[in-house]
Amino acid sequence: MTDVLILGGTGWLSGRIARSWADAGADVTCLARGSRPAPEGAALVVADRDAPEAYAALTDRDWDEVVDVSSNPVHVAAAVDALGTRAAHWTYVSSVSAYARADVEGQDESAELLAPAAAGEEPDYGRDKVAAEKAVRDALADRAAVIRPGLIVGPGDPTDRFGYWVSRFALAGDGPVLVPETGALAGDDPVLVPYTADARAQVIDVDDVAAFVVHIGRERWSGTANAVGDVHALADVLDLARQIAGHSGAAVAASDQFLVDHDVAHWAGPRSLPLWLPGDMPGFMTHRNAIFRAAGGTLRPLRETLERTLADERARGLDRERRAGLVRSDELALLAELARPTGLAGPDRPDRAQR
Numbered sequence: 550m551t552d553v554l555i556l557g558g559t560g561w562l563s564g565r566i567a568r569s570w571a572d573a574g575a576d577v578t579c580l581a582r583g584s585r586p587a588p589e590g591a592a593l594v595v596a597d598r599d600a601p602e603a604y605a606a607l608t609d610r611d612w613d614e615v616v617d618v619s620s621n622p623v624h625v626a627a628a629v630d631a632l633g634t635r636a637a638h639w640t641y642v643s644s645v646s647a648y649a650r651a652d653v654e655g656q657d658e659s660a661e662l663l664a665p666a667a668a669g670e671e672p673d674y675g676r677d678k679v680a681a682e683k684a685v686r687d688a689l690a691d692r693a694a695v696i697r698p699g700l701i702v703g704p705g706d707p708t709d710r711f712g713y714w715v716s717r718f719a720l721a722g723d724g725p726v727l728v729p730e731t732g733a734l735a736g737d738d739p740v741l742v743p744y745t746a747d748a749r750a751q752v753i754d755v756d757d758v759a760a761f762v763v764h765i766g767r768e769r770w771s772g773t774a775n776a777v778g779d780v781h782a783l784a785d786v787l788d789l790a791r792q793i794a795g796h797s798g799a800a801v802a803a804s805d806q807f808l809v810d811h812d813v814a815h816w817a818g819p820r821s822l823p824l825w826l827p828g829d830m831p832g833f834m835t836h837r838n839a840i841f842r843a844a845g846g847t848l849r850p851l852r853e854t855l856e857r858t859l860a861d862e863r864a865r866g867l868d869r870e871r872r873a874g875l876v877r878s879d880e881l882a883l884l885a886e887l888a889r890p891t892g893l894a895g896p897d898r899p900d901r902a903q904r
């Protein structure tokens with residue numbers, strides 16, 4: 550039996566990794582504070598990684614595989630210190646946020662990284678990931694795999710980002726949906742505002758990441774791999790989401806300036822248009838995945854991910870409160886503003902000047 554330890558294992562990705570390992574027949578142990586249960590078939594050791602003896606219950610045995618998803622470099626270094634000599638192989642889940650540049654397209658794993666976070670600094674997600682990667686590599690060397698996922702999507706996504714689009718198209722039905730101009734669709738569909746732009750979208754299904762982690766753990770693969778999907782035009786992703794949702798209303802494009810002027814946020818969070826990026830980040834969704842594929846990573850079709858995301862969105866409620874996107878009433882108000890003859894965005898707009 551393969552003995553697998555997941556540091557985490559009760560969160561979204563780490564839970565699906567734990568479940569995938571259990572489905573593969575491994576004896577899985579998760580370590581977490583116990584705010585959520587471990588997946589069926591996995592044991593849970595309750596411990597707080599802030600505590601000095603956090604790993605004490607785990608050091609009396611050997612592990613075929615340890616997986617860590619933490620973004621806290623102190624936790625990652627302490628785990629490696631306590632358990633590194635007991636582990637045949639170690640997989641650390643980092644992020645493409647470790648890269649220094651978001652303006653460069655097509656970066657591979659050799660691209661420049663951010664400076665690693667130094668001890669005692671304020672948390673910084675990307676720099677913390679770089680410091681954590683270093684702790685793992687320094688201690689484990691050729692027993693270590695580091696993966697850098699891009700945007701992870703699919704059923705259960707707690708961030709509500711990617712699911713916004715398929716969910717919103719389904720909720721709108723034959724009503725209008727607001728899309729960023731850089732993601733709007735060219736072509737002859739009369740309900741769409743024609744616009745051609747080169748915004749990209751690059752996503753990976755959560756279960757493709759989980760399967761990859763299990764695969765490289767089994768193979769004891771060592772190295773660093775971006776865990777990212779293929780690069781699509783954002784327009785194509787939105788178009789496919791629209792088709793899958795059966796949306797028959799208009800997809801109305803707003804310019805970047807209009808959205809910024811109306812306090813719509815990029816990327817994620819409340820009052821945002823998910824996946825819409827600032828213009829100075831053209832490389833953020835264009836990382837290379839050749840190493841991922843060569844190491845045995847596989848990607849399901851985007852259509853399948855969108856379909857299962859929509860099923861999950863329907864189960865969770867299309868009109869539920871979300872962590873990302875526009876609430877429908879705000880979206881309709883923005884669409885009305887956009888449709889006003891004088892409603893064009895810009896600093897000289899009369900109603901803005903009067904404010």
Ligand SMILES: NC(=O)c1ccc[n+]([C@@H]2O[C@H](COP(=O)([O-])OP(=O)(O)OC[C@H]3O[C@@H](n4cnc5c(N)ncnc54)[C@H](OP(=O)(O)O)[C@@H]3O)[C@@H](O)[C@H]2O)c1
Pocket residue numbers: 556557558559560561562563564580581582583584585596597598599617618619620642643644645697698699700701702708
């Ligand atoms: N979402 C994306 O698009 C994306 C993109 C790139 C990379 N990533 C990376 O993917 C990973 C996401 O993993 P996830 O979804 O499993 O994260 P998560 O939902 O935040 O889960 C974190 C896990 O760690 C445990 N944990 C947190 N603090 C702890 C502590 N002090 N002591 C012990 N256990 C603790 C949590 O359980 P308790 O809270 O019960 O302790 C949970 O099991 C992260 O590495 C993230 O950086 C995500």
